[in-house]
Amino acid sequence: MDIDIKLDSELDNIFEVRNLHYSFLGRYPALCDVSFDVKRGERVVVLGANGSGKSSLMNLLDGLVFPQKGEIRFMGREISEQNLKDENFNRFFRNKVGFVFQNSDVQLFSSTVWDEIAFGPLHLELPHDEVKARVEDISGLLGIKKLWERAPYQLSGGEKKKVAIASTVVVNPDVLLLDEPTNGLDPRSQAELVDFLQELYQAGKTIIISTHDLNIAKMISDRAIVLNESHTVEAEGATRDILENTELLLKANLIHEHIHCHDGEIHRHPHGHVGEHDHEHGRGHAHKHSHKH
Amino acid sequence: MSFHWLKTDHSLPPAPQSNGAPNKKGYLEKTLREITSFFVNGIFSEETTAKAGFLQALDPRAKVFTLGIFVIAVTLYKNIYILLGAYAFTILLAHLSKIGIGFFLIRVWLFIPLFSGIIALPAVLNIFVPGDPLVDLVTLEKEIMLGPLKIPQTVSVTKQGLLSASVFVMRVATSVSLVVLLTLTTKWPHILKSLSVFRVPQFFTFILGMTYRYIHLLLRLIEDVHLARRSRTIGKEKASSGRKWIISQIRFVMKKSLSTGEQVYSAMVSRGFMYELKTADNFKIKPIDYAWSAFAVTVTAVTLVLNWI
Numbered sequence: 351m352d353i354d355i356k357l358d359s360e361l362d363n364i365f366e367v368r369n370l371h372y373s374f375l376g377r378y379p380a381l382c383d384v385s386f387d388v389k390r391g392e393r394v395v396v397l398g399a400n401g402s403g404k405s406s407l408m409n410l411l412d413g414l415v416f417p418q419k420g421e422i423r424f425m426g427r428e429i430s431e432q433n434l435k436d437e438n439f440n441r442f443f444r445n446k447v448g449f450v451f452q453n454s455d456v457q458l459f460s461s462t463v464w465d466e467i468a469f470g471p472l473h474l475e476l477p478h479d480e481v482k483a484r485v486e487d488i489s490g491l492l493g494i495k496k497l498w499e500r501a502p503y504q505l506s507g508g509e510k511k512k513v514a515i516a517s518t519v520v521v522n523p524d525v526l527l528l529d530e531p532t533n534g535l536d537p538r539s540q541a542e543l544v545d546f547l548q549e550l551y552q553a554g555k556t557i558i559i560s561t562h563d564l565n566i567a568k569m570i571s572d573r574a575i576v577l578n579e580s581h582t583v584e585a586e587g588a589t590r591d592i593l594e595n596t597e598l599l600l601k602a603n604l605i606h607e608h609i610h611c612h613d614g615e616i617h618r619h620p621h622g623h624v625g626e627h628d629h630e631h632g633r634g635h636a637h638k639h640s641h642k643h
Numbered sequence: 644m645s646f647h648w649l650k651t652d653h654s655l656p657p658a659p660q661s662n663g664a665p666n667k668k669g670y671l672e673k674t675l676r677e678i679t680s681f682f683v684n685g686i687f688s689e690e691t692t693a694k695a696g697f698l699q700a701l702d703p704r705a706k707v708f709t710l711g712i713f714v715i716a717v718t719l720y721k722n723i724y725i726l727l728g729a730y731a732f733t734i735l736l737a738h739l740s741k742i743g744i745g746f747f748l749i750r751v752w753l754f755i756p757l758f759s760g761i762i763a764l765p766a767v768l769n770i771f772v773p774g775d776p777l778v779d780l781v782t783l784e785k786e787i788m789l790g791p792l793k794i795p796q797t798v799s800v801t802k803q804g805l806l807s808a809s810v811f812v813m814r815v816a817t818s819v820s821l822v823v824l825l826t827l828t829t830k831w832p833h834i835l836k837s838l839s840v841f842r843v844p845q846f847f848t849f850i851l852g853m854t855y856r857y858i859h860l861l862l863r864l865i866e867d868v869h870l871a872r873r874s875r876t877i878g879k880e881k882a883s884s885g886r887k888w889i890i891s892q893i894r895f896v897m898k899k900s901l902s903t904g905e906q907v908y909s910a911m912v913s914r915g916f917m918y919e920l921k922t923a924d925n926f927k928i929k930p931i932d933y934a935w936s937a938f939a940v941t942v943t944a945v946t947l948v949l950n951w952i
Contacts, residue, residue, distance in 0.1 A: 414909040437917060444915040451913075455860055456906035461832030461852040468923055473915030478923050499830065503859040517914065 363387045364425060364525055364556050365411060371419035372406055380406035382581045384420070388558060390524075393551050395567040395589060396560040398577035399603035404560035405452060407577070408529045411558065412449040445474050448523035452530040454510035458502035463494065463513050466502065470521040488520045492546070508539035515546070525556040532566050544569050562604060568593055578602045678862060691827040696740030698828035705932035706829055707837035709939035710821045716943045717817045722950045723806060726813040729946070733820035740828050747827075751820045759815040763808040767800045774803030831855060836924050846920050853907070861900055868892065 365388040372381040380403040388394050398404045409415045410422060413429045422429045424443060434440050448470075451457040460466040464485060471481040489495040492512050502510065511531065518526065528547075532540045547570050551557055561567055567574060567589055574592040578584035584602050585592060592598065599605040692699060698706060713729070720726050737747040766772050768780070770792065776799035787794040825834065835848040872888070 409909070412913050414913060440917060441915065444913070449913045451906070451910055453906065456903060457910045459853055459856065459907045459910060461835065461856060462830075464925065465832065465922065469911075469916075470914035472921040472923055473917075475921075481923055482925060501832070501859075502856065503863075521914070 362389050363423075364390050364392075365558075366423040366426075367411075367420070368422075369420035370407075370410065370417050370422065372403070372410060372415070372417045374406075376418065379581050381410070381417075381577075384577075384581075384583055386575050386583060386586055388525075388556060391551075391554055391556055392573060393547075393557045393571045394559070395571035395574045396558065396577060397562065397564070397567060397574050397592070397602065397604055398560070399562060399579055402577040402579055402602075403581045404562075404577060405529050408449065408527050408558075408560050412447060412527055413443060414449075441474055444470075445521060446523055447525045447527065448518035448521060449527040450511075450514050450518050450529065450531055452533060454507070454514045455502070457514045457517070458505075458510060461501060462498065463500050463502070463505075464498040466513055467517045467520050470517055474521055476521075484520050484522075488516045492516050507534045508536060511535060511539065511543070515543070519550070523555070525558065526550060528557070528559045530561055530563075531559060532561065532563055540566070564593055564599070564604060576602050576604070691740075691742055692830050694741040694828075696742070696828065698736060698740040698824060700931065701935055702926050702928050702932040703829050703833035703837040704840050704926060705928065705936050706825060707834065708840050709936055710825050711841065712939060712943050714818050714821050716947055717814055717821070719947060720814065720950050721810060723810055723813065725946050725950050726810060726817060730813060730817045730820065733817060733824060736824055737820075737827075740824065742824075742827055747820075747823065750823055750827075751816060760812050763811045766808040766811070767804040769797075769799050769801045769804065770794055772801055772804035772807055774801035776800070777802050777805065833926075836922065836926075845922050849920050849922065857900070857903065857907075860903070861896055864899060865892065865896060868895070 367387070368385050370381050370384040371379075373379045384403075384407065396404050396407060406415070410417060411429075413424075413434050416429075416431050424447070427433060427439070429443070434443065458466050460469055467485045467488065468481050471484055472478075476484070486495075489498065492515065494509065494512050494516060497505065497509060497513065502513070505513065511534075515531075531543060535543065544566065547557060547559075551570075557570070559567075559570060571589045573587065574589040575586045576584040576592060576598065578601065585595070585598050596605070717726070717729055720729065734744060734747070738744060769776065773795075776797070779797050779799040781798045783794070783796050783798070786796050829837075832852055835852050838848050839845065869892075
């Protein structure tokens with residue numbers, strides 16, 4: 351679909367976030383002076399403990415709420431209430447940016463799964479035949495064709511998440527925002543989601559994920575932005591480096607000191623949502639723990 | 644902070660023997676269960692919509708259209724024999740649609756016509772519909788005037804009164820049967836979408852669909868909260884504290900529904916919703932739908948003509 355929007359499509363930065371301040375009801379701060387860029391085709395993870403402002407940031411990036419101070423630019427144009435009232439820009443932005451909500455129940459508002467997946471493309475004014483073809487394709491890809499006639503309340507958590515992802519990806523957005531996508535998913539559904547996100551990344555999509563699950567962060571991102579409990583950016587860098595910085599992760603409350611006992615001896619070491627860790631114990635003997643979450 | 648109380652020995656005495664009395668469920672629990680089951684199974688039956696029957700095979704639009712004109716025709720029939728024929732036809736349709744006849748009759752006759760029967764009952768008496776007496780009920784000393792109402796000396800069931808009451812009850816029973824047939828053989832979302840046949844605005848049907856969907860969600864939430872509270876309630880509870888809790892829950896659900904509403908709106912906006920709602924369907928009209936619609940229109944026209952002759 352050609353939409354006549356004058357944007358700087360040559361810009362390398364998809365999102366530019368500058369000195370963002372956002373608070374609930376003007377009183378409870380959610381984000382304070384947050385700045386970062388997201389480049390085209392990047393896989394970025396926003397890491398932070400519960401209440402650090404990750405979900406608010408995702409809502410702001412999707413133009414669902416607006417900052418009290420600072421600005422967010424999408425391909426050079428500011429995401430503001432005024433700009434999103436412009437029907438042309440709104441359609442353009444909604445076409446380019448897809449958002450998978452943390453709570454699938456609020457995202458799945460239609461009466462059947464088919465209607466849910468078709469909602470986005472219909473509202474972005476794709477021809478009906480194209481809508482039907484896309485619903486068919488994405489459902490086949492995610493294995494949810496059998497759910498078409500089902501109502502959202504009849505689905506399991508994993509199925510709901512798949513439908514939510516299908517209903518977002520079906521409009522073929524360039525940027526995909528996912529808020530805590532692995533929350534409440536069983537290990538197999540998590541693995542399927544990771545595989546699907548890898549495929550989308552290889553197809554050139556920009557992916558921004560908010561999570562506190564460090565294991566997932568390691569698998570699906572190259573760059574990490576860490577929000578601390580003061581709602582500011584604590585650190586930004588390569589995911590691998592961030593995840594190796596124990597002090598930083600402790601400070602951001604992403605891992606905690608785990609105290610346990612081996613051979614009658616008490617040990618303490620950092621512990622979080624990571625696959626496994628090595629650590630040395632006293633008296634020169636070392637061993638490895640495996641933690642599966 | 645000391646947690647010594649958490650670490651104390653909790654070896655309990657043996658569980659007391661049950662006194663054999665059945666465990667009574669509270670009215671709140673019963674009400675919640677009933678409301679949930681009403682929404683899940685009461686009106687729409689997923690089980691019967693999935694059966695490979697005659698009405699299930701029709702396009703929902705054809706079904707809504709034809710059953711709709713049948714309902715209109717039924718309200719116009721005055722001839723009791725045509726009404727009885729129409730009612731028998733609904734039973735035949737139920738049979739062809741693989742709906743158990745007993746289940747179908749109970750669903751139709753249990754409530755609505757029962758109430759309409761109570762309304763129609765006075766009409767059988769010569770107090771309201773004068774006519775040829777069939778059975779004399781009471782003989783008074785003389786005629787009594789009650790305002791505009793004249794009570795005759797002999798109160799009796801009249802032939803004309805019985806006929807008009809029967810026509811009324813049969814109209815209601817047949818109309819309800821047709822609606823029950825529609826809801827038992829068509830999925831709720833399909834019924835809503837098919838209402839566009841009657842030019843019902845899409846926005847209206849979409850809101851209805853969403854209401855139905857979120858009533859489910861909120862009911863489940865209320866049930867969970869109630870069970871969570873029950874699991875922590877020890878001993879018998881005072882009725883007043885139960886009432887207080889219900890009031891607090893009404894406020895909680897209200898708040899929850901408002902915040903859910905806001906989030907749902909955000910989710911809609913995020914996928915391109917601005918002010919206008921757009922929907923599509925993947926219904927396919929088949930030759931059988933045309934044939935059935937033509938049959939329905941013809942039968943309705945013929946029976947209406949016969950009714951007026």
